[in-house]
Amino acid sequence: MNIVIRIPSIPHEKGYDSFFIHSLANSVSSLGYAGWWTNWMSVFGLYPYSYASAVPFSLSGISQTTGISMEITILLFCVSLGIFSIFSSYVLGSIFYEDFISKYIFSILFSISAGTINLTTWEITTRAQFLVFFTFLIYLLFKFFNSSKKYLPLYLTTVAFLLATHHYVYFALFFSIFILFTFLVFRFKPKKEIKFFSHLVSPDHLYIIALVSTFIIPFIFSGDLGLITEGSRYQWIFSIIMISIRNLGPMLPLSIGAIVYLSSKKSKTYKEWSLLICLFPVVLFAYDKTYGYIFTYIFLTIFCVQGLGNIIKNYSPNKKIVLICLVLFLILNTSFSCFFAHWRVGMGGGYSEWYMREETYTTGKWIKQNLDPNSTAIGNGYETGRMFSSYGGRPILYHSDITNYMNKLITLDESKIKKNSVYSKEFYFDNPYILTGVSTSDGVLKWALNFPITDGRIKDFIKKNNFYYFYEDSVSYNTFVGSLPANKNRIYNSGRMRIWIL
Numbered sequence: 001m002n003i004v005i006r007i008p009s010i011p012h013e014k015g016y017d018s019f020f021i022h023s024l025a026n027s028v029s030s031l032g033y034a035g036w037w038t039n040w041m042s043v044f045g046l047y048p049y050s051y052a053s054a055v056p057f058s059l060s061g062i063s064q065t066t067g068i069s070m071e072i073t074i075l076l077f078c079v080s081l082g083i084f085s086i087f088s089s090y091v092l093g094s095i096f097y098e099d100f101i102s103k104y105i106f107s108i109l110f111s112i113s114a115g116t117i118n119l120t121t122w123e124i125t126t127r128a129q130f131l132v133f134f135t136f137l138i139y140l141l142f143k144f145f146n147s148s149k150k151y152l153p154l155y156l157t158t159v160a161f162l163l164a165t166h167h168y169v170y171f172a173l174f175f176s177i178f179i180l181f182t183f184l185v186f187r188f189k190p191k192k193e194i195k196f197f198s199h200l201v202s203p204d205h206l207y208i209i210a211l212v213s214t215f216i217i218p219f220i221f222s223g224d225l226g227l228i229t230e231g232s233r234y235q236w237i238f239s240i241i242m243i244s245i246r247n248l249g250p251m252l253p254l255s256i257g258a259i260v261y262l263s264s265k266k267s268k269t270y271k272e273w274s275l276l277i278c279l280f281p282v283v284l285f286a287y288d289k290t291y292g293y294i295f296t297y298i299f300l301t302i303f304c305v306q307g308l309g310n311i312i313k314n315y316s317p318n319k320k321i322v323l324i325c326l327v328l329f330l331i332l333n334t335s336f337s338c339f340f341a342h343w344r345v346g347m348g349g350g351y352s353e354w355y356m357r358e359e360t361y362t363t364g365k366w367i368k369q370n371l372d373p374n375s376t377a378i379g380n381g382y383e384t385g386r387m388f389s390s391y392g393g394r395p396i397l398y399h400s401d402i403t404n405y406m407n408k409l410i411t412l413d414e415s416k417i418k419k420n421s422v423y424s425k426e427f428y429f430d431n432p433y434i435l436t437g438v439s440t441s442d443g444v445l446k447w448a449l450n451f452p453i454t455d456g457r458i459k460d461f462i463k464k465n466n467f468y469y470f471y472e473d474s475v476s477y478n479t480f481v482g483s484l485p486a487n488k489n490r491i492y493n494s495g496r497m498r499i500w501i502l
Helices: 017-031 054-066 070-096 100-112 126-146 151-163 169-187 203-220 233-248 251-264 270-285 293-314 319-342 358-370 382-390 401-406 425-429 441-448 456-465 479-483
Strands: 376-379 417-419 433-435 469-473 489-493 497-501
Touching: 017 054, 017 070, 017 382, 017 401, 054 070, 054 126, 070 100, 070 126, 070 270, 070 293, 100 293, 100 319, 126 151, 126 169, 126 293, 151 169, 169 270, 203 251, 203 270, 233 251, 233 293, 251 270, 251 293, 270 293, 293 319, 358 382, 358 497, 376 382, 376 456, 382 469, 382 497, 401 441, 441 456
Parallel strands: 376 469
Antiparallel strands: 417 433, 469 497, 489 497
């Protein structure tokens, strides 16, 4: 079912970041090396104009060794991640559940729920690989604490691999510290239990108060902590809730019920306390709408299986009813996942905007066959960036900072590099090193396209970068596009996509 559910219902690759990573993989295949590597930190995407290298190199290596096009390579890579998610979630389930059914259910829920399916269905993103391998990393950590030191080298290797995948490995290590803390508390706890304030409030109640406070304090002091960066704080919380529902679907109520159950349970095990303690960073990271949902999704899925297990135990005499309800729940969860994986309202409100259109792909093929591969072009829409990835990256397109740096269209001014403090939020959420006082390529292009082709400023911009072609997405109209028909020649027109000689 994991393979069937990932069979594409669209003609081409989907997503937004996916095409950027696609272009990086193209460059590795074309150049034979990573053009974004400035120093060793660039390998991990920790330096300006660099990107984490694991995924682009994996795609390029598979494409070159098999001779398969990059677009199909991405499809196969996503299916492989989906299959691996079955095994990574199953082994993690073996840490928390003793019976086969619970491990099996966790494996099903994690591998085919909306949060995983959406990232591993013909859309390449570093978040997908991070999500799948994070579960494996947590499994290795528990195995190291529980049984054998032989798991430590594999754990460290996985950490290095994830560092080359996504800089949010910092937060994976943060969870590791929480799990280590819980392990040490249980390992060296006194034989006689210390009842601190036990007559006033129980440890379970203290935990619930602390967890709720962890959520409320950032909400109240959002300006000081910098976790809510724009708009209304109420709208921000509403967005977090909607993102959680979007990724967890029908699992969310069961997860909440399981959290309440475990919080109130007497004589918790070390593993149960580990899960509960890990909810503190989960709550904090949930304020990051871009990446925080990954941790929320993983841990709440674990709690969901606990909730299902409680229901099964309570209604165990009525096995037929339990089985029917379990099957219906799995069908509902799978249907919810398929809905978002194979149909959704995309960018601009149109169905066809969340994947590359056939017209875009056909235009890319025409460019590859007819235009000078050593030339340089500019474009005016997101669809032109997708087209740049589809034809392999030659001719060069003035695109993102990283691709422009690789193609020598911009240079790195190291005097403008700022080092973030390891104690600052920016060190982890942005990067250890960032550029300050430098215009982005996207900003420069938007500025340039505000002028007609006859304006001296756009002429200087074209001459400086030796642009020869302009890729037009007719949906994205601007002053520059409006001035082309009276001044330049159009050599290609497929309806929406057009090409001009500058």
